Amino acid sequence: MRFKIYISIFVMCCIVIGISVYYTNQSTKILIEEKAKEVFKTRTKEYKVILNDKKNFLNSFAKFLSTSKPVIEAYLENNRTKLINFVMPLYKNLHASGLLEEIHFFKRPAISFVNFANLKAYNIDVSKARRDIVWVSTSFTPSTHFYVCRLYPGFRATYPIIYKDRLLGSLSFGIHINTFAKLFRQLGVKDISIYLNNNILKNSLTSKRYIFFKNLPSYKNWKIMGNIYNIKLSPGYEIKNGYVFTKIKINDFFNHTMAYLIIKDDISTSINVLKTRTLNKLALEIFSYLFIFIVIFILFKWLFDKLNEMNYILSLIKNQKFNQIPKKTVPKDELDKYKNNLIDMANDIKTYISLLTQKVEKYSDKAYKDGLTDIFNRRFLEEKGNELFLKYKLSKSQVGIIMLDIDNFKKINDTYGHDIGDLVLITLAQKIKKLIRKEDVFIRYGGEEFILILPNSNIHNTYKIAEKIRQAIEKTVIDIGEKHLEFTISLGISEIHSDDESIYDAIKRADINLYKAKRNGKNRVEF
Structure with missing residues (x-):
């Protein structure tokens, strides 16, 4: 017995130390991540400061030149020389200091007037290469943006040149992206x-x-x-x-x-410091755990055994293996009382599920059957829906919902009469009953609307079943004398979610998807 206890304590000690090592490693990763995030935020902030500084500089300079008297006069007189003489000293100074790559003046909408990066090129339509200039000329609105023109990739400010509410042209300032x-x-x-x-x-x-x-x-x-x-x-x-x-x-x-x-x-230096601190902390934790386990190993094993018993009972409840639930014992301590309470609860759940199952098996009563189609009616859903919902919740199974509607059913009734309409409903119900399982619940919800509840079916399987039904109905032909009647259906699907409060939450989602199927052309499945 002593050997078993020592082995158990040793294993538990190793597990706890392993967990400590794992979480310590995770903590180190988190700290490294935080350091990296701090660097990232700093660099991003610096970029925004640089970008805003360049925006303000270019916009201010653009506003100054666009409203300068010599610039306005040069445009009104169509005098390139005057514009060049006025701007060239500024351009040379800013270009030499690396503050500016280009200054380019345009006539509307995008005709090159003076390009200080290439004075020989003018009276050229650059509307295809400079869509930003076209936009400024049509919107009368300044803009700052990145752009790759014909000469270089860079950051630009474009500004309209307006005189007495008339657009004369526009100008562009650019700095190289480098x-x-x-x-x-x-x-x-x-x-x-x-x-x-x-x-x-x-x-x-x-x-x-x-x-x-x-x-x-x-x-x-x-x-x-x-x-x-x-x-x-x-x-x-x-x-x-x-x-x-x-x-x-x-x-x-x-x-x-x-x-x-x-x-x-x-950040390698910071990482090394973090790792050193973490290793020292981990060593201290390991010695602490060893000391604690040596002191309380007997109590720990006793407690662990008790908890294992209760955990075993809970797993049996979860998997509905009620026949394997152990019998109650005379309680020796508080944990034995908790175990006995779990056993009582398991037996109560077993009884309740059994009663629910018996009730579901009796749902074929005529009061819950639709007289025309011989399937469940709306009353069944209203009175028994929550019981079914509770059963599905307790079993923790996935449940799919299909809501379907006959396309253009009113037109069928108006064209062929209500007797043929009833025949369509009966044919639909018979076709679907052949395609579904015994445990599936088939309900006529009202008129030409039907609901299918599919236990143990996830959303993907529910979609496959819905599509199978849609294809089968699409191929169905009803002989009416010498005429042949074909019809289609639209389907919306959903599934019961863990946070649903009733089965109607899932039905509502299916109804929304049914509406979507109708809106998107009918004869389709939507989810």
């Missing part, structure tokens, strides 16, 4: 890459400009400015080999994924 990487490096980021959508680059840039990007390293369908990382491209962050990869998704003017900004941060 500027964002440079700004992050100024904040102390050592490793940052930009993944650019190759399809957008290829379709937007001129062939000459695309050569530079074509020669960049590739990762799947992305061109990389920087280092290549074998990571999943989706917004958020990813932890890999002691590094946190912050992945910032950049959408363009058309809301297409134009690029990803990938920032790599080293």
Whole structure:
């Protein structure tokens, strides 16, 4: 006996220590995850600050130029030289300092007027390449967005030039997307890459400009400015080999994924510190557990045995193995009293389920039968539905619900008469009864509406049965003298959920799906 007790305590001790090791490891992962999340939030916040700063700068500069007297006069006089002389000093200064990649003036709707990145190109319709300019010209609304034009991928501010409520044209300021990487490096980021959508680059840039990007390293369908990382491209962050990869998704003017900004941060030092602390804590916990188990091993085994007895009884109740329930014993302690109470409860549940089963078997009484179709009627559902619902709940089985309706039934009655309509209802009921199981409950809910309750049937199996019924009815032909009548049905399905309060909750969902089937063209199953 002593040997058995020592073995039991040893096994239990190993289990608890194993659990402690597992949860300690999980805690370490959570702490690492929190550290990574902190880095991600910081980088995301920095990106938003940089983006807002660039938005404010470009918008302010655009507003200043669009309302400047020399710019307005240059447009009114159609004088490119005047515009160039006024803006060129500003452009050279900002371009040299890396604050601006281009300044481009347009006439409406999108005719190049002065492009300071290429002064030789003007009076060119760029409406296909610069849809953002077309949008500004038609909406009279400023915009800041990412865009790949014919020259480079970047961030742009587009602004309308309006004089006396008349649109003269628009202007566009742009910074190269690589500027964002440079700004992050100024904040102390050592490793940052930009993944650019190759399809957008290829379709937007001129062939000459695309050569530079074509020669960049590739990762799947992305061109990389920087280092290549074998990571999943989706917004958020990813932890890999002691590094946190912050992945910032950049959408363009058309809301297409134009690029990803990938920032790599080293958190290996933090991880090592966390692991050291965790190992020290784990060692202390293991010694504590060993001490506790040595002190209380006899009490622990006694308690464990008692709990096992009650757990065994609960499993028998759950699996409805009532014949294997042990008999009550003379209680020696409080736990024995609890065990006896469980045994009493099991016997009560067994009796109740038996009574419910007997009642269900008697439901074939004529009071619950539909006189025309010889299946259950609505009264059966109203009076016995909750008892069936309770039985299904106790047995914890999956239960499917099918609600069906004859398509265009009123037209059948109006065309052929109510006798033929009754024949259609009878034929439908007979067909379906041949397709369902003995334990399935078939109810005429009213008029041409029917309900099927399918015990031990999940939603996928319920759908298969519903589709089988639909196909069978679709192939059914009723001979009326020399004429042949065909008809179809629409079906909505659902299943009983654990949080349903009555069977009508599931019926309501099936009814909604039936309505959906009617609305979507009839002769179909919806769930």
